[in-house]
Amino acid sequence: MKRIGMFLLCCATCLEASSWTLDRAVLEERLPPGVTTEELLRVLKLEGIDVSLRDSPDTLLWKGDRTSISLARTPFSPYHLWVEVEGRKTLDECTAEELGDLYEAIWKGRKALGEATGADGFMILATEQKRNGKNRSAAGFEIIPAGFGGTDGVMDAVEKNALNEYLLYNRFPNRTVEQSPEVIAALRERLRTLEYVLEREDTQPCWTQKFTHHEEALHQSLEVLYDSLVQLGALVEGEMPSMVTPAERIHEIQINLDCCALCNPKVIQKQLVSDWKGVEILMNHKPVSPYRDFLIIPKRHQCVWDLSREEAIATLEAIVAFKKMYIKTVGSNEWICYIQDGRSVGQTVPHANVHFFIIPDRLVTAISGLQHIHNQRPVLSYEEMRADCDRLKPLLLEELGR
Numbered sequence: 001m002k003r004i005g006m007f008l009l010c011c012a013t014c015l016e017a018s019s020w021t022l023d024r025a026v027l028e029e030r031l032p033p034g035v036t037t038e039e040l041l042r043v044l045k046l047e048g049i050d051v052s053l054r055d056s057p058d059t060l061l062w063k064g065d066r067t068s069i070s071l072a073r074t075p076f077s078p079y080h081l082w083v084e085v086e087g088r089k090t091l092d093e094c095t096a097e098e099l100g101d102l103y104e105a106i107w108k109g110r111k112a113l114g115e116a117t118g119a120d121g122f123m124i125l126a127t128e129q130k131r132n133g134k135n136r137s138a139a140g141f142e143i144i145p146a147g148f149g150g151t152d153g154v155m156d157a158v159e160k161n162a163l164n165e166y167l168l169y170n171r172f173p174n175r176t177v178e179q180s181p182e183v184i185a186a187l188r189e190r191l192r193t194l195e196y197v198l199e200r201e202d203t204q205p206c207w208t209q210k211f212t213h214h215e216e217a218l219h220q221s222l223e224v225l226y227d228s229l230v231q232l233g234a235l236v237e238g239e240m241p242s243m244v245t246p247a248e249r250i251h252e253i254q255i256n257l258d259c260c261a262l263c264n265p266k267v268i269q270k271q272l273v274s275d276w277k278g279v280e281i282l283m284n285h286k287p288v289s290p291y292r293d294f295l296i297i298p299k300r301h302q303c304v305w306d307l308s309r310e311e312a313i314a315t316l317e318a319i320v321a322f323k324k325m326y327i328k329t330v331g332s333n334e335w336i337c338y339i340q341d342g343r344s345v346g347q348t349v350p351h352a353n354v355h356f357f358i359i360p361d362r363l364v365t366a367i368s369g370l371q372h373i374h375n376q377r378p379v380l381s382y383e384e385m386r387a388d389c390d391r392l393k394p395l396l397l398e399e400l401g402r
C-alpha cells in the first residue's frame with residue numbers, strides 16, 4: 001500500500017535518521033498513558049536511534065489582564081501563535097468580557113504578525129480540543145500566518161492539504177520550522193504597543209480561487225481515499241495510479257459571479273438560520289460535514305476579520321451555542337471552527353466569515369477535497385436548505401438563550 005510520505009510518523013521510519021531531537025515538555029505532556037519518556041528512549045536506543053531531549057524556549061510573547069499570546073509549542077509554520085484566556089476555561093465558561101478580550105488579543109496577534117513578518121493572510125483556528133500549546137481541553141485560538149504556501153493570493157494546493165490535515169486532524173507534516181530571534185523580538189514589541197481598533201472597509205472586487213500543484217493535491221486526496229477504502233476492508237482489488245508529473249500551472253476557480261455572496265439578499269434568504277446581535281448565522285450551501293456546515297458573519301460588509309467588540313462577542317457566543325447544540329443533539333464535542341482571513345489562506349468570499357462544523361471522517365474530507373478542486377461539491381437545494389435551517393433554528397436559539 002502506498003502511503004503519503006509527508007506526515008511525521010510514517011516518514012520518520014524511512015529517513016534513516018540515527019539522531020533525533022525531541023521536545024521534552026511536548027513529549028511529557030502528550031505521550032499516551034502507559035508510556036514513559038524513559039521507555040520510549042530505551043526502545044529507540046535498541047534501534048540505534050540516538051535521542052537528545054531539548055527544553056522548550058520561552059514561548060510567551062504578550063500577557064494582558066485576562067488573555068495571553070504565545071508561540072505555538074509545535075508550530076505548523078513559523079510564527080504560529082497561540083492565544084488563550086487565563087484559567088484554562090472552555091469557551092462556554094468564559095464571560096462576555098473574557099470573550100471580548102479574547103477577540104482583541106486575536107486582533108493584536110494578527111496585526112503584529114502582519115507587521116513583523118509581512119504576512120497578508122491568516123488562518124485563525126478556534127478549538128477546545130487538546131492541540132497546539134496546551135495539554136488539556138481549554139478555549140483558545142491559533143493564528144497561522146500565510147507563508148506556509150502561496151503568494152499573491154495563489155495557494156499551493158499541496159500545502160493546503162497539509163494545512164487541512166493539521167486543522168482537522170491535528171496531524172503535523174514533517175517539516176523544519178525556523179524562527180528568527182529578530183522577528184520574535186519585533187513581534188513582542190508590536191504586541192506591547194498595538195491598541196485594538198476596528199478598521200472598517202469598503203466592498204472588495206470579485207474574487208477567484210487560484211491553486212498551484214493542483215495535480216499533486218488531487219493525487220494526495222485520492223491516496224487518502226484509497227487508504228480509507230483499504231482500511232474499511234472494502235477494496236478487493238486495485239492499485240493507486242501513479243502520478244504523472246504535470247507542468248506546473250495555476251488552476252483558477254471562479255468562486256462567485258456576485259460581488260459579495262454574503263451581502264446578496266437571495267443568499268441570506270436561502271441560507272439564514274438565525275441572526276444574533278449584529279451577526280448572521282448561515283448554513284453553508286456546500287457542506288462537508290454530514291451534520292452541515294455553518295458560517296457566522298458580521299451583518300455589515302467587511303472583508304478582513306475586523307470585528308467590533310460587540311460583533312466579536314456575539315460571534316463567539318454563536319460558536320458556544322453550536323458547540324452546546326451538537327453535544328446535545330449528536331453527542332459530539334469534536335467540532336472545528338476556523339476563519340480564512342485573506343486570499344493567501346484560501347478565503348473565497350470577500351466578507352469575513354467563521355466556519356463551524358463537526359469534524360468529518362478523513363474519507364469524507366478526501367471526497368470533498370477532490371470535489372472542491374474540480375468545483376463539483378454538491379450544492380444543497382433551496383428546499384433542503386430551508387428545511388434544515390428551520391429545523392435547527394429553535395435548537396440554536398435555545399442555546400443562545402432566546
Ligand SMILES: [Zn+2]
Nearest residue numbers: 260263301351
Ligand atoms: Zn459582503
